[in-house]
Amino acid sequence: MIITTHSESETADVGRRLAQRLEAGSVVLLVGDLGAGKTALVRGLAEGLGITPEEVSSPTFTLMQEYRGGRVTLIHVDLYRLNDAREIDDLGLEELGLDSVLAIEWAEKLPRPIADAIEVRIEHGSADERRLTMTGAQI
Secondary structure, eight states, rough: EEEEEEHHHHHHHHHHHHTTTTTOOOOOEEEEEETTSSHHHHHHHHHHHHOOOOOOOOTTTSEEEOOSSSSEEEEEOOOOOOOOHHHHHHTOHHHHHHGGEEEETTTGSSOOOOOOOOEEEEEEOOOTTEEEEETTOOO
């Protein structure tokens, strides 16, 4: 599925709609350049899960944020600063995601694929335009 958005709020809206399909154990892999809108999409996921979207910030320096209070916990991971597959494995993402929705930014750094994950590729267009390509069994 390919969706074109024209603002950060439209990108977040895609996340809100996607969240309706997610449940504990769902994994969303986010791929895109810096500033593409990955965190905006996660804000929408949070809101769609019943979590206050203003709580969501990019976990670039903390690597991982956990957001509770919605119908399911959201774990937001940012792999941008990790370059070693062992560091990524040490995060224990498979176990963390069992009882929550797991959203992983810079997912292309994962050492191996995650089964049944939804992948969202976000590409810059002109001005604020973004092209989101979503693939996976739940799409």
